[in-house]
Amino acid sequence: MISVKEAKNIVLNSVQEFGVEEIPFLKSVGRILKEEITADRDFPPFNRVSMDGIAIDYTAFKNGQRAFKVEGIQAAGSQQISLYNSANCIEVMTGAILPKNTNTVIRYEDVSIKNGIATISINAITEAQNIHAKGKDGKVGDVLIKQNTKISAAEIGVLATVGKSFVKVAKQPKVMIVSTGDELVGVDEIPLEHQIRRSNVFTLVSLLERLHISSETAHITDDKPILKSKIERFLQEYDVLLFSGAVSKGKFDFLPEVFDKLGVKKLFHKVAQRPGKPFWFGENESCKVFAFPGNPISTFVNCLEYFYPWYYKSVGIKVEEETAILNADVSFKPNLTYFLQVKLSSRFGHLIATPISGNGSGDLASLVKADAFIQLPNDKADFKKGEVFKIIPYRSF
Amino acid sequence: MISVKEAKNIVLNSVQEFGVEEIPFLKSVGRILKEEITADRDFPPFNRVSMDGIAIDYTAFKNGQRAFKVEGIQAAGSQQISLYNSANCIEVMTGAILPKNTNTVIRYEDVSIKNGIATISINAITEAQNIHAKGKDGKVGDVLIKQNTKISAAEIGVLATVGKSFVKVAKQPKVMIVSTGDELVGVDEIPLEHQIRRSNVFTLVSLLERLHISSETAHITDDKPILKSKIERFLQEYDVLLFSGAVSKGKFDFLPEVFDKLGVKKLFHKVAQRPGKPFWFGENESCKVFAFPGNPISTFVNCLEYFYPWYYKSVGIKVEEETAILNADVSFKPNLTYFLQVKLSSRFGHLIATPISGNGSGDLASLVKADAFIQLPNDKADFKKGEVFKIIPYRSF
Known part of the structure; x- marks a missing residue:
């Protein structure tokens, strides 16, 4: 059994390119x-008026002039006009090109206009004010x-x-999500006593949708020849197969054997973590296979912990690790990395992670009460309130 | 001019219901x-085996028995079988219903099976272990x-x-997003020197898409009768109109006047903030009108600060406020709430907000360099590194 860190390294070393569209x-x-x-042009592409008001030649203002005859209006979207007499002004609108022969804009708030004469009511005017200069934010080619x-x-x-x-x-990977397990019936069906409805594949569909990946789903019965023939076809048609179930020690956990027969190379099976331990990961030349354990929390956390980073690296982006402050003492003895469900809250710039009580990896409803996993390392058993650990959030706007 | 807080209160007091679908x-x-x-059934709906292994009657184990003849197999998805002889065992698979007359599951790791006899190799067995009891996570009706x-x-x-x-x-609101401004041309066009391409409406479409709201867009020329007739129709057809531009002091900023003529009641015009000050907000019986200033950063921040919370409250959800720690001294003198662009990072459970340098509300490209606004209140001018303020993040996975 390998560690979470080793497993993640193996997953991240087998990234794939899906091309460009x-x-x-x-x-x-x-x-x-x-x-x-x-930039196809300078940003802004012209000396852009950034306040509604009047445009003047600053020299006139500097020489003591305060009243300016309005020569015309420069509207946004109109061709550049010119100031003909430097003792005059032009009314200018936000977004307009600055008129020729002007270099300073005084906003309407600081001007009164009467009978075609604009009188500036303040003295604190600086040259070139209220102009968003051509190329200030960027040059063509930047x-x-x-x-x-x-x-x-x-x-x-x-x-x-x-x-x-x-x-x-x-391009996004072509993904097929497969459930196994003869206890599963459809969402629209009424299960018998020993049956339950399929849910993990739909959770996975939604988790992939967060990455803007659309996926398909299938269900295969726990029958070796059927599994083999269906998976053989999926391996040819998809970039990634996600499975939920049939990778543990059960008599009908046929997947590892079927993968082997189909030439899918096992990269690891079982990771020292809870939940999600029986995770199987492998590949052939064209396809990656993430076979998650069938418990709902196991499938969920493994998709976030392994598939997400694999996808990010495959498409070339870096995602910063997030950390949060544990809000309660936690004790966990097994020598396993513990993915504990927590509710996050933001307080004074601190991200607080409060553990919620769940009933183990089968407790699907507990996912609703939390919004992240906090990752507690396997090298100790007691985790104190106030300590900081990596988190994997799963809700976001 | 009202404060950001007052403006937000007015917006939040005019929420709307869109119905249910x-x-x-x-x-x-x-x-x-x-x-x-x-819950339509108990959760789990039956005593569910949670480990692959054997199921026994614990009394036999307690009485010292360690070797159990295998009577049968209980697969997941099979009808419940019964243990006929309490000195025997049944092999059970994860997800299966627990066989009748058994009450404890020992995982395969702790058992060796030879010639149809399962011998338990450890002594630390507790009654009812490895069984996810019927109704443990929830009862029918919960x-x-x-x-x-x-x-x-x-x-x-x-x-x-x-x-x-x-x-x-x-139901989602029916939203129309309208740009005005004769300087604007289409994305596919080559602008003349004094023109620029439309961009704010597309930014707004994308910001609404984050809320899973699909919207329509239109452009109206800066002409009063045309504005009036088009907006009159939009007011009848949509729940919300978002505008970008034409609400400031310019000669062609016709919107406030047009809204007035169309009977849209002004709830406020102008908010003591930067960027985004000339924001106009109003309503009639059936429609809300958010008229944002045309500068790209102004439109962007006002959509996040006003439209988002208005939408959340309208559909009935509470969104927790997020805070972050300012990572540099900032000085801002005007008596305005300052929405400063920042880059966020998570360090030791702290959310750090590092200001990025932009060139004012027209600097569209600066949005790409940041991922949130930090909201600096108007009651002081000097903000110190280490102080905590509300943030409005705009990127998320």
Whole structure:
């Protein structure tokens, strides 16, 4: 049995590339940018008026002039006009190009306009004020968004501004999620006493949706020849297979044997952790196989702890580790990494992790009460309130 | 001019209900649950074997017996069988119903089976071990998910388990996002010198998508009669209108006047904040109007600071405030609430907010460098490294 750290290293050393595709920019939120986005013009592209008011030649103001005849209006979206007489002014609107022969904008709040004469009511005017100078935020050719950025609303605005109506992003892996276990029936069915409804595959679908990966699901009965023929086809058609169940010591836990027969190389089986210990991971030339134990919490935490980082690294992004402060003493004796469910809260800039009580890896409903796992290392048994550990949050807006 | 706090109170006092709809459970991630989810059976629904191994009658073990003849196998998904002779055992699989007349499970790791006889190799066996008892996690009728919960992958698993293939969620508001400003051209166009491409509406579309709200967009030219007739129609067709631009002091900032003529009641205009000061907010009987200033950072921060909480309250959820520790001294003299762009990082359970340098509210590209705003109150001018303030994060996985 290997440690969580070793298991994670093996997973991260078998990342995969899925290629690049070009998609409409407005569909790209959550996807990973696979090109550099550069400025097609200076940012701003012209000396841009940043306050509604009047534009003047500062020399006139400096020489003591306070009243300026209004020569015209420079609206946003209109072609640049010129100030013909440097003793006059032009009314200017936010977003407009600064008129020629002017270099300073005084906002309406500091001006009174009567009979076509604008009189400046304050003395604290500085040259070039209220002008967002051409190129101040960036020069044509500057990199505005780096490759391998996860696209959010912030990036969408920049993509629109530089005219990238289509954008290159990492292709998503083609994923099949498979449940096994003859005790499982469909969500729409009424289970018999010894049966339960399928749920882990849907949890996995939703966890992958958070990564903007769409996936397919299948259920295979606990029958070796059927498992073999179906999985053989899936191995050819998908980049990743996720399984839930059939990897432990049970008589009908056929998956490791079936993988072996199909030439999927085992990279490890069993990790020193709770929950999620019987996790099996392997690969062939074209496909990765994450076979999670069938208990709901095991499947859930292993998807977050192994599949997520594997995906992030595969598409080229780094995700910062998050830590939180344990809010209660915890004792855990087994020599295993303990993934404990916690409720997070933010207090005075501190992230507090309060353990919730669950009834072990089968207690699906306990996931609803928490919003993260805190990862308690295997090298000690007593964890004190106030100590800091890595967390894996699973809710977010 | 009112304060940010007053403005927010007014916004939060004019929340709206959009009704309830029933959708397929697997499409419900990110939506707000509008019914209680209760257990349709006990959780687990039967005494569930939680380890692969053998099931025995504990009395035999207590009386010193260590070798048990294997009577049969209880697979997961098979009907419950019975142990006929209490001196024997039954092999049991994780997820199976516990066989009748047995009450304790010993995992395979602690048993050796030879010629149909299972010999237990350890003495530390406790009655009822490795059984997830019927009803331990919940009883039939227990509330598993409360109304007004934001549905995540954790809830999806529970919905599947209790057979909720369709689920009642809050309807989303019907939203129209409108840009104004004659300087704007389409993303696919090549702007003339004095023009720029539309970007704020797409940023807003993406910010709303984070809330799983789909929206429509329109552009209206800076012409009063056209604005009036188009907005009149939008007021009838949508629950919410978001505008970007035309609410400041410019000659072509027609929106406040047009809203007034159309009978939209102004609730406030201008908030003591930077950026985003000229924000206009109003309503009629059926529609809310958030008219944000046209600078990209102003539109962005006002959507997060006002529209988001308004939406959360409208659909019935509470969102906890997050705080972070300022990582540099900041000086800001104007008597305004200052929304400063920061980069967040997690260190030893502390959330650290490092200010990034931007060039004011027009500096769209600066949004890419940050991932939150920190909200610095207007009652002081000097903010010290180490002080804690509210943050508004805008990136998340």
